[in-house]
Amino acid sequence: MEVKLSKKDEDKVKNISDEFLKKIKVRNAKAIVGGSGAKGTWLSETKEIDIFVKFNYSHKDKDLSKLLERELKKKFKRITRIHGSRDYFRINYRGFNFEVIPILNISNVKQAKNITDISPFHVKWVKNNIKGLANEIRLAKLFCKANKLYGAESYIRGFSGYALEILVIHYGSFKNLVRKASKWKVKQVIDPKKYHKDALKELNIAKIQAPLILIDPVQAERNVTAALSLEKFDKFKELSKKYLKNFSDKFFEIVEFDVKKLKGNLVLLKITPLRGKRDVVGAKLLKCFNFIKKNLEEFKVVKSDWEWDKEAIFWFILREKKLSKYKKHYGPLFEQKKHLKAFKNKWKKYSIKKEGIKTYVMLPREHKELKDFVKNLIKGEDIKKRVKTIKLEK
Numbered sequence: 001m002e003v004k005l006s007k008k009d010e011d012k013v014k015n016i017s018d019e020f021l022k023k024i025k026v027r028n029a030k031a032i033v034g035g036s037g038a039k040g041t042w043l044s045e046t047k048e049i050d051i052f053v054k055f056n057y058s059h060k061d062k063d064l065s066k067l068l069e070r071e072l073k074k075k076f077k078r079i080t081r082i083h084g085s086r087d088y089f090r091i092n093y094r095g096f097n098f099e100v101i102p103i104l105n106i107s108n109v110k111q112a113k114n115i116t117d118i119s120p121f122h123v124k125w126v127k128n129n130i131k132g133l134a135n136e137i138r139l140a141k142l143f144c145k146a147n148k149l150y151g152a153e154s155y156i157r158g159f160s161g162y163a164l165e166i167l168v169i170h171y172g173s174f175k176n177l178v179r180k181a182s183k184w185k186v187k188q189v190i191d192p193k194k195y196h197k198d199a200l201k202e203l204n205i206a207k208i209q210a211p212l213i214l215i216d217p218v219q220a221e222r223n224v225t226a227a228l229s230l231e232k233f234d235k236f237k238e239l240s241k242k243y244l245k246n247f248s249d250k251f252f253e254i255v256e257f258d259v260k261k262l263k264g265n266l267v268l269l270k271i272t273p274l275r276g277k278r279d280v281v282g283a284k285l286l287k288c289f290n291f292i293k294k295n296l297e298e299f300k301v302v303k304s305d306w307e308w309d310k311e312a313i314f315w316f317i318l319r320e321k322k323l324s325k326y327k328k329h330y331g332p333l334f335e336q337k338k339h340l341k342a343f344k345n346k347w348k349k350y351s352i353k354k355e356g357i358k359t360y361v362m363l364p365r366e367h368k369e370l371k372d373f374v375k376n377l378i379k380g381e382d383i384k385k386r387v388k389t390i391k392l393e394k
Contacts, residue, residue: 003138009044012349016094022279031053038228039126041137054105064102081152082277086114111220121218129169139174140164142252148231155282157229178240189213195220257307266278268394271312271387289314321370333357
């Protein structure tokens with residue numbers, strides 16, 4: 001399978017990027033295309049382009065974000081400031097989202113004052129080592145994207161584009177990557193530049209908490225997959241095994257969410273997220289989703305997931321539509337006499353029961369019907385503080 005970009009798409013991205021770069025004239029700085037756009041590894045449907053504005057190293061103690069913002073406001077009517085370890089800017093221009101990132105122009109990674117300062121070194125390493133593997137890298141990215149494994153953000157905890165670029169280059173092809181990945185063990189170490197004799201002993205403990213330790217070829221002390229969760233690691237392994245048994249294009253198909261395909265006792269929630277940095281907003285949505293899912297456990301959650309573009313959708317398929325009239329509310333252990341006395345005083349209207357060494361009371365439920373339960377649940381502060389609006393659709 002090939003995921004080549006058409007000449008038309010390549011020319012369009014290049015022309016719009018060049019046009020955008022000409023608008024950015026910042027004193028003592030130079031604007032360049034970064035990320036997958038600079039490496040030639042972006043996917044055709046990608047509408048985001050990274051622009052790095054490299055300030056002279058003499059500006060290392062200055063507020064680069066403030067300097068850049070002042071100049072951007074002269075050229076663009078609408079810019080969005082995104083807060084991070086060093087603030088950057090999002091500008092919509094001719095149908096593309098440009099992320100404009102201020103960085104220092106450094107000659108070696110040890111001069112970096114922020115992780116973003118090292119980004120041009122990532123671009124350089126990939127370009128120097130890609131050797132005709134651009135299509136293989138796009139395959140890896142599409143494979144992960146189609147299976148919800150693409151992105152190192154905290155609400156995804158999958159593989160970043162840079163991680164996949166390193167892995168494909170290291171193994172030589174996408175197929176070799178999945179062959180090796182199908183046999184990965186937890187705490188697998190991949191060190192393309194062979195910086196370490198024993199990375200698990202030499203690296204800071206915080207760097208080796210992830211199930212995969214992928215040493216950055218331009219920064220020996222960094223694990224590129226530090227954000228990868230065990231769940232996504234296992235899923236990538238299993239999908240790799242399945243793909244090796246059946247080289248089907250279906251593994252690369254991004255299936256659009258269709259509520260009509262959801263069968264059963266369904267709860268569907270539509271959410272308008274808060275504004276802000278995508279990683280932060282996504283983390284809040286994930287917390288909301290997990291909070292709702294946990295509270296629906298008594299209805300027996302069969303299947304659940306969430307989607308997010310401009311709006312978010314949470315959906316849950318449940319076994320039960322109605323709960324019992326009463327629920328167990330557990331108290332202290334029977335032997336904890338002081339706590340037991342307080343528990344009895346609090347619930348003196350109810351009979352104290354015993355279950356093994358535990359005590360409990362049977363309390364009447366305020367909301368037994370599923371839809372009533374959900375409507376009440378989403379009114380709570382735990383939800384309202386993390387989203388702009390939330391509505392029960394079904």
